[in-house]
Amino acid sequence: MASIGFIGLGNMGGPMAANLVKAGHHVTGFDLSAAAIEDARTAGCSIADSAVETATDKDVVVTMLPAGKHVVAVYDEIKNSVRADSLMIDSSTIDISSAQQAHAIADSVGALSVDAPVSGGIMGAVNGTLTFMAGGTEAALEAAAPVLEPMAGRVVNCGGATAGQAAKVCNNMILAITMIGTTEAFELGRRLGLTDQALFDVVSTASGQSWSTTTYCPVPGPVPTSPANNDYKPGFAADLMLKDLGLSQEAASMTNAFTPLGAHANQLYKEFCDEGNGGVDFSGIIKMMQVPKKD
Numbered sequence: 001m002a003s004i005g006f007i008g009l010g011n012m013g014g015p016m017a018a019n020l021v022k023a024g025h026h027v028t029g030f031d032l033s034a035a036a037i038e039d040a041r042t043a044g045c046s047i048a049d050s051a052v053e054t055a056t057d058k059d060v061v062v063t064m065l066p067a068g069k070h071v072v073a074v075y076d077e078i079k080n081s082v083r084a085d086s087l088m089i090d091s092s093t094i095d096i097s098s099a100q101q102a103h104a105i106a107d108s109v110g111a112l113s114v115d116a117p118v119s120g121g122i123m124g125a126v127n128g129t130l131t132f133m134a135g136g137t138e139a140a141l142e143a144a145a146p147v148l149e150p151m152a153g154r155v156v157n158c159g160g161a162t163a164g165q166a167a168k169v170c171n172n173m174i175l176a177i178t179m180i181g182t183t184e185a186f187e188l189g190r191r192l193g194l195t196d197q198a199l200f201d202v203v204s205t206a207s208g209q210s211w212s213t214t215t216y217c218p219v220p221g222p223v224p225t226s227p228a229n230n231d232y233k234p235g236f237a238a239d240l241m242l243k244d245l246g247l248s249q250e251a252a253s254m255t256n257a258f259t260p261l262g263a264h265a266n267q268l269y270k271e272f273c274d275e276g277n278g279g280v281d282f283s284g285i286i287k288m289m290q291v292p293k294k295d
Contacts, residue, residue, distance in 0.1 A: 001025050002147060005054040005061045006045070007074055008092070009036040012118070013064030015125040016091070016151045018043035020062075022128075023150035030054040056081045060147050062089045067243075068098025075105040084110035087143045091132070093117045095247050096162050096169075096254065103136075103161040112140035115161065116148060117168035121236050129153035133171070135163030169251050172244040175212065176265040176282070182212040183286035186219050196221055218283040232284035239278030242269040 001024045006017040009031035020027050021044040029045040030053070031037050041047050048054040055061045055078035065071050071092050082088065088106045090099070090113075099115045106113035114136035124130040132148050132155045134141055141157050148155050158167045185208070189199040200222035204214045217223040227235040234240075245266040252259040272285050280287075 002059040003057070004028070004147065005048070005056075005058040006030070006040075006064070007051050007054050007061065007078075008064035009033070009040045009045075010064065011122050012091075012125045013062075014039050014043070015122070016062075016064065016130070017045055019125075019128045019151045020147070021045060025147075025150075028054050028058070051078050052081045054078075057083060058086060059083075060087045060089065062147070063092060065090075065092045065094075067092070068094035068101075072098050072101045072105070075102050079105050079109050082106075082109055082111050086111045087140065087147070088113045089116050089144055089147065090114070091116050091118055093168055093172075093244060093247070094165060095250050096165055099135075099162045099165045112137065112143055113161070114140045114144045115164040116144065116155075117164055119168070119171060120153070122234075124153070125151070131156065133158050133164040133167040135159055135161055135165065135167075137161070166251070169244065169248045172241065173248040173259065173262045173265070176241055176245055176269065177261045178210045179212040179216070179218065179283055180265055180268060180285060182210065183218045183283070183289050187286065187289040212283070216283055218286045227281035227283055228286075232281045232287075234279070235281035235283070237278060238269060238280050238282045238284065239273050241282040242266070242273050242278070245269055 004020055004025050004027045006027055006029045009017055009029050014036055017027050017029050017040055027045045028048050029040040030048045030051055037047055051074050063071055063074055071090055071094055088111050090102055103113045114134050116132045116134040118130040118132055120130040128151055130152050132152050134155060135158050158164050196219040217226045218228050220228045227233055248262050249266055272288055
């Protein structure tokens with residue numbers, strides 16, 4: 001079993017670290033939140049006083065942090081404490097440029113590195129069923145597999161360095177676009193006299209089918225486990241979706257890609273969050289569609 005330093009023990013990182021403990025790894029964790037630290041201690045993690053202590057003499061260092069600037073700052077902070085034969089895994093969802101910098105820092109000290117953002121939300125983190133989108137060298141991906149598996153339902157090797165982040169940003173742009181289209185359709189259906197269940201029964205088995213309908217239906221009733229049946233409590237919060245859409249548009253600008261629907265989704269989620277809905281599940285954007293259209 002490996003000695004693992006885990007930096008970032010929040011809503012996602014905490015349960016992920018707990019699953020590594022359950023798998024028999026020795027996990028040392030660090031977070032700036034006292035509550036997160038206590039939860040990790042209860043889950044069986046040892047607790048360090050700093051990021052540097054967390055990374056010192058570990059086989060693996062995992063980070064799960066809010067943004068690229070945090071990842072790069074932590075990598076800079078711990079680089080002189082990381083063993084040359086260690087593995088660094090970043091599971092944050094960050095911009096491509098920051099991911100490139102993180103890989104470069106790891107390479108500068110002789111460590112293997114993988115960018116491995118996740119999909120599956122808090123429940124996926126708790127249940128160990130996350131999908132990891134992994135990017136790195138073949139050697140790094142091979143070394144990462146036994147570390148990721150206790151936290152994963154699926155690990156997809158997407159390619160070289162930053163390929164995991166690229167896959168995540170593309171996936172979530174699709175998700176945002178399809179969720180907005182799904183909410184528009186359900187509201188239109190209501191105004192045309194359809195029940196939500198009738199439209200769901202058609203769309204869930206017809207050409208309009210998507211995950212946004214069949215698994216995460218944005219109206220109460222058809223999918224009992226969707227946030228729509230829990231007052232749109234996340235789930236995956238709208239402000240996190242806005243963050244990921246921002247990353248998609250940064251990437252589009254960087255590569256000169258034409259993403260008009262992604263750009264419009266970004267605009268709509270910004271409006272939704274600016275109205276005080278950042279903590280609402282992202283499927284709650286259906287509330288915007290329920291406002292009567294102005295002439």
